Amino acid sequence: MNAPAEHDLARQHLIDPEICIRCNTCEEMCPVDAITHDSMNYVVKFDVCNWCNACIGPCPTGAIDNARNVARDRAYSLEEQLDWDVLPDETELDAIDVSGQEASLPAEVREITEIATAGQGGRAMAPWSAAHPYVNLYTVDNPVEATVTGNYRLTAPDASSDIHHIVLDFGATPFPVLEGQSLGIIPPGTDARGKAHLLRMYSIASPREGERPQYNNVALTVKRVKEDHDGQPALGVASNYLCDLKKGDKVKVTGPYGATFLMPNHPGASLMMICTGTGSAPMRAMTERRRRRRELKEGGELLLFFGARAPEELPYFGPLQKLPADFIDMNLAFSRQPGQAKQYVQDLIRERADKVVDMLKDDNCYIYICGLKGMEAGVLDAFRDICRAHGEDWEQLQPQLLAKARFHVETY
DSSP states (O other), X not given: OOOOOGGGEEEEEEOXXXXXXXXXXXXXXXXTOOEEEOSSOEEEOTTTOOOOOTTTTTOSSSTTOEEEEEEGGGOOOHHHXXXXXXXXXXXXXXXXXXXXXXXXXXXXXXXXXXXXXXXXXXXXXXXXXXXXXXXXXXXXXXXXXXEEEXXXXXXXXXXXXXXXXXXXXXTTSOOOOOTTOEEEEEOSSBOTTSOBOOOEEEEBOSOTTTTTTTSSEEEEEEEOOSBOTTXXXXXXXXXXXXXXXXXXXXXXXXXXEOSSSOOOOSTTOEEEEEEEGGGHHHHHHHHHHHHHTGGGTOOOOEEEEEEESSGGGSTTHHHHHTSOTTTOEEEEEESOOTTSOOOOHHHHHHHTHHHHHHHHHOTTEEEEEEEOHHHHHHHHHHHHHHHHHTTOOHHHHHHHHHHTTOEEEEEO
């Protein structure tokens, strides 16, 4: 077959549906809104993608790093991509060099991309002293089976948020994890189209030695989903499945995932942790790691900002109250306390401005933010205001934090 003339060919960016874990990272990172999704697949818009590659680095599985050569007038449509179970086979067109034919990157997009890919949230880096992570040991096609050994409701029975602490045991099967990593859960059954449910990813809430030290197990912090982020009814297939599990039930697990949202291991390293709701999972893992090794005096300061609607809806509220003040500097924000003004994590950050700016400037301090996407803007605004009030420039400081792998964000 004669190949089309060189100027008729283009490299089309595609996502592999077999290994994509639908974590939404690529769509969040794309500076030109070239990625979209439905209930089955994440896909790339051919006429919008300009190959800035901001999505490549943060993808935990590499699913985003795929492409095919196509004739420009016969590119794979969104409808085709949304219906794929596997990527299309390569053709003889893929042997043709089409480098340099992608659209040039506009200056404003290039600037955004340089910032986004400088650290966590782009071509991310782990702290220099972080332990080596293992990733992608188990896939959708080759999951590991775990046994439920505990399922405890963390929030009060009458609280509006139903959040569970779920412990999974892997028996004799290796499943090495680090604080800040995630795993995937494959719910049983099929969807309305008769296809297997997509896996869902959850942050691990236990330290590397296991939820119970020296046991091959991990904990998850899971909120039962009753509606989506826009307030519309949602099935919450995976969250409801997990929250309803009983001791002894078997679960299919993939992963581990994540190589950058990791805690530093060098002596004297401090952590500033900012979270809401189930975003507390990695913070709980890091804090528990430090608590168990407290007698070694290897760590620096721990500063926590944790937000919820009310104390009874704050995951791990009881255990948090038992941690001594000389171990962790704890700041709890509640937005729905009767008779009290609404308070959010960014409000407490502003109240602790002197401490926060000192830690932002300390090269031994690492910042971690985890929770719903809506919290991120408020936290960044607080950092910006605090820096301005203390003679610093957040717009200059943030890229420096990213370049040193000191600034880590996981919002969803």
